[in-house]
Amino acid sequence: MRAATTLFLLSFGLGAAAVPDSCISCHAALEEGKGPASTIKNDIHIVHGLSCADCHGGDRTSQDPEVSMSKAKGFKGRPARTDIPKFCATCHSNPDYMRKFAPRERVDQFELYQTSIHGKRLAAGDVKVATCIDCHSVHDIRAVKDSLSPVHPLHVADTCGHCHSDKERMAQYKIPTNQFAEYRTSVHWQAMTKRGDLSAPSCASCHGNHGAKPPQVESISEVCGTCHVLFEQLYSRSVHKAIFSSAGGGGGCVVCHSNHGIQSPDTKMLTGSASVCAGCHDAGTPPASTAAQMAAWLNGLDAALENSDAVLKTAEKSGMEVSEAQVRLIEGRENLVKSRLALHSMQPDQVRIPVDAGMAIARETLYVGQNALRERDFRRYGLGVSVILISLAILAIRLLIRRIET
Amino acid sequence: MSAAELKEKTLDWFDERTGWRMVRDLLDHKVVPMHAGTAWYYFGGITLFLIGVQLFTGVLLLLYYRPTVAEAFDSVRFIMTRVDFGWLIRSIHSWSANLLILSAFIHMFSVVFTHAYRRPRELTWLSGILLLGLMLCFGFSGYLLPWNQISYFATKVGTDVAGTTPFAGPALARLLRGGEDVGAGTLTRFFDFHVILLPLISFGLIGFHVALVQKHGMSTPSGIPASKLSHMKFFPNFFLRELMVWYGVLAVLGTLAAIFPWELGEKADPFASAPAGIRPEWYFLAEFYTLKLLPSHVWIVEGELLGLFFFGALAVVWVLLPFWEVKPGGERRTRLATGLGVFLVFYLFVFTILGYVK
Numbered sequence: 001m002r003a004a005t006t007l008f009l010l011s012f013g014l015g016a017a018a019v020p021d022s023c024i025s026c027h028a029a030l031e032e033g034k035g036p037a038s039t040i041k042n043d044i045h046i047v048h049g050l051s052c053a054d055c056h057g058g059d060r061t062s063q064d065p066e067v068s069m070s071k072a073k074g075f076k077g078r079p080a081r082t083d084i085p086k087f088c089a090t091c092h093s094n095p096d097y098m099r100k101f102a103p104r105e106r107v108d109q110f111e112l113y114q115t116s117i118h119g120k121r122l123a124a125g126d127v128k129v130a131t132c133i134d135c136h137s138v139h140d141i142r143a144v145k146d147s148l149s150p151v152h153p154l155h156v157a158d159t160c161g162h163c164h165s166d167k168e169r170m171a172q173y174k175i176p177t178n179q180f181a182e183y184r185t186s187v188h189w190q191a192m193t194k195r196g197d198l199s200a201p202s203c204a205s206c207h208g209n210h211g212a213k214p215p216q217v218e219s220i221s222e223v224c225g226t227c228h229v230l231f232e233q234l235y236s237r238s239v240h241k242a243i244f245s246s247a248g249g250g251g252g253c254v255v256c257h258s259n260h261g262i263q264s265p266d267t268k269m270l271t272g273s274a275s276v277c278a279g280c281h282d283a284g285t286p287p288a289s290t291a292a293q294m295a296a297w298l299n300g301l302d303a304a305l306e307n308s309d310a311v312l313k314t315a316e317k318s319g320m321e322v323s324e325a326q327v328r329l330i331e332g333r334e335n336l337v338k339s340r341l342a343l344h345s346m347q348p349d350q351v352r353i354p355v356d357a358g359m360a361i362a363r364e365t366l367y368v369g370q371n372a373l374r375e376r377d378f379r380r381y382g383l384g385v386s387v388i389l390i391s392l393a394i395l396a397i398r399l400l401i402r403r404i405e406t
Numbered sequence: 407m408s409a410a411e412l413k414e415k416t417l418d419w420f421d422e423r424t425g426w427r428m429v430r431d432l433l434d435h436k437v438v439p440m441h442a443g444t445a446w447y448y449f450g451g452i453t454l455f456l457i458g459v460q461l462f463t464g465v466l467l468l469l470y471y472r473p474t475v476a477e478a479f480d481s482v483r484f485i486m487t488r489v490d491f492g493w494l495i496r497s498i499h500s501w502s503a504n505l506l507i508l509s510a511f512i513h514m515f516s517v518v519f520t521h522a523y524r525r526p527r528e529l530t531w532l533s534g535i536l537l538l539g540l541m542l543c544f545g546f547s548g549y550l551l552p553w554n555q556i557s558y559f560a561t562k563v564g565t566d567v568a569g570t571t572p573f574a575g576p577a578l579a580r581l582l583r584g585g586e587d588v589g590a591g592t593l594t595r596f597f598d599f600h601v602i603l604l605p606l607i608s609f610g611l612i613g614f615h616v617a618l619v620q621k622h623g624m625s626t627p628s629g630i631p632a633s634k635l636s637h638m639k640f641f642p643n644f645f646l647r648e649l650m651v652w653y654g655v656l657a658v659l660g661t662l663a664a665i666f667p668w669e670l671g672e673k674a675d676p677f678a679s680a681p682a683g684i685r686p687e688w689y690f691l692a693e694f695y696t697l698k699l700l701p702s703h704v705w706i707v708e709g710e711l712l713g714l715f716f717f718g719a720l721a722v723v724w725v726l727l728p729f730w731e732v733k734p735g736g737e738r739r740t741r742l743a744t745g746l747g748v749f750l751v752f753y754l755f756v757f758t759i760l761g762y763v764k
Contacts, residue, residue, distance in 0.1 A: 319667040321486040321493070379494075383664035390657045394650045401646050 021060045022068045023052035036139035043141050048101050055087070082122055084131040085113050112211035119211075128169065135159055135209075151209075154192065156202040157183055179203075182261030201227065221245070221252035228253075234345040265340065267302075270295035290348055297355045298339055304362035305332045311369030318376045325368035332361035432620065436640035439626040446516035447624060451648045452655055453513050456506035457612065459659070460544075463499040464601070471551070473597035475590045478553035479673040486670055497663035503545055505659065507689050510538050511754075518727070518747040521740065522625035528728040530618040533611055535725050540608050545687055547600040553593060558674035559684045561596075562588045567697065570710045589676070685761060692754045693717060695761035724750075 027037035053060040058075035062068040079087040089110035113119040118129040142149035150159040161180030191200035225232025256276045271292040281288040335358030342350040472481040485492035523531035569579030584591025700709035731743040
């Protein structure tokens with residue numbers, strides 16, 4: 001409370017500290033704690049020392065509404081929905097002004113917004129589309145990194161979903177409303193919410209934020225490649241690139257992995273009833289057989305590494321020192337990842353290289369693990385023999401004592 | 407010259423130069439009192455045996471161990487994985503260190519409960535207490551040497567506690583760490599303490615302690631009627647029995663080392679966060695847990711400081727036991743000494759368990 005008061009006073013500047021803000025005082029009285037006057041204290045603009053009048057105009061020093069909200073004093077009042085982006089851009093597109101508060105902040109949001117579907121529709125008079133305040137809120141705007149902000153990475157999908165999951169609202173645009181529900185089943189959502197990885201993608205990562213629009217078919221792989229760089233490079237050189245990127249080709253990565261509901265990839269995608277390859281390649285054809293072959297290699301490597309891991313864990317639980325082999329096994333796992341990566345080239349020879357390297361590590365670590373288990377057994381047999389010998393020695397001493405004492 | 411004459415002449419030659427027959431005569435005349443509590447005498451011998459095991463295995467470990475931050479952990483791993491029977495030597499060294507301290511504690515309490523510290527054995531008691539302290543120092547310094555995550559952070563906690571000692575705390579912490587924090591300097595000096603300084607002091611003190619035991623003989627608990635007391639020759643009768651016990655201890659050590667090899671852990675990373683539930687070795691756990699229980703401040707005094715003051719006062723009372731317990735009006739003081747011993751056993755037992763569980 002004290003901090004908020006200090007902040008509030010600071011927002012007026014030292015010279016004006018003694019002058020009450022008539023916007024706040026009057027609106028607080030009128031709204032009875034339910035309007036902007038009560039929420040604005042946490043707004044980033046107030047925190048940075050700005051006041052209501054800096055956006056809405058007027059004279060906040062006058063207690064007379066006729067003066068404080070007079071056009072002569074520059075009072076703009078509530079902007080029309082179509083004017084909101086320009087209203088915010090007054091400051092946010094001004095690099096000189098923004099530099100005073102956030103020197104690293106971008107100032108091209110308005111330009112980007114105008115290129116977005118939202119911006120274009122708004123310009124055409126559709127006031128139902130999102131403007132700045134629909135995503136950032138109004139009078140309670142917080143920094144993006146503030147976890148309470150609706151555009152904090154953890155909340156972006158919720159914020160977009162607020163409109164895009166609304167069937168009634170989306171009906172007139174004829175776009176689906178299941179994106180948010182699908183996204184919540186995806187590996188990206190898992191990474192964001194379960195692992196707490198705030199760099200994991202949400203809506204804006206692929207669609208853009210201020211310039212939001214769906215990626216075009218030919219650019220989908222570029223979008224995914226922003227993060228999955230190596231996958232995109234191999235895919236771009238593969239036979240699939242030209243086919244998927246063509247009209248009616250489906251659009252790159254999403255053909256196999258889908259878009260919003262991306263699941264953890266599995267070799268089941270290559271062969272069997274859940275195969276995505278089967279969508280284009282009939283069973284028994286050379287491409288389907290190659291996919292099945294590559295799946296078998298990957299499954300074989302995975303199983304071999306699992307087996308080595310299990311043996312090493314058993315050895316470790318028995319107190320054997322196998323940490324070096326366990327570190328080596330991590331390199332084996334890296335080869336499995338490389339194999340999955342190489343798969344995107346659709347070149348079996350390229351896949352075979354990391355598979356062979358991984359199999360060699362699996363064999364090597366298995367050997368170490370099995371040796372450790374043999375060593376454990378040797379120690380236990382050795383212990384048994386030693387205990388027997390020690391018992392015999394104790395017995396011999398006991399007999400010696402008896403002989404001495406009789 | 408017959409063989410018997412040759413043997414006798416050779417022995418005479420050696421006796422003239424070394425006086426070895428004096429030792430033989432001493433052993434011939436040394437006796438051990440036989441009573442219900444004779445078994446407690448074995449713990450002194452077990453402690454001595456385990457010190458021998460530590461010396462033997464420690465020398466072998468030194469063949470491969472490298473006391474630098476860059477090499478310590480890897481050299482211990484090398485011992486555990488590549489050196490023939492290195493795992494056995496290191497595991498026995500670690501287990502033996504723990505059994506040694508346990509045995510030394512049992513030996514100390516057996517002395518207290520049989521009041522064997524009384525005149526003329528005050529110096530035997532004092533040297534024994536000092537030896538126990540040295541064994542704890544051995545444990546504390548040796549714990550860091552593998553330079554793994556647990557030992558690194560446990561040493562940080564341990565030296566932090568030492569740093570709260572009134573007046574000398576900061577200087578003591580710097581002396582132990584060889585700097586402001588646990589690092590390369592700490593490892594080198596802990597190694598120095600562990601293999602040079604502490605052994606040098608210990609060997610002298612062990613010699614002194616054993617010589618005093620030899621001089622005064624073994625103490626007989628008061629209150630045993632002479633009719634119920636008999637004696638056994640130390641050599642060979644008692645010695646052979648002690649040898650049987652040593653073999654038994656060796657079997658226990660081998661079993662522990664083979665079934666529960668001493669783990670290596672992860673290499674120390676000073677930039678990593680401390681592992682969860684970090685705590686010192688079991689023999690410091692009761693004190694550690696007590697300090698944890700204390701509030702940050704009791705009136706104007708820091709809780710930890712108060713705890714250290716309490717332990718310090720208790721240690722002084724304990725060390726001076728032979729001097730205050732035998733004053734006139736001794737019955738009450740004897741009961742007080744026994745009560746203090748019972749309290750300490752109970753306290754150490756309960757708080758060590760609580761320290762593990764909590």
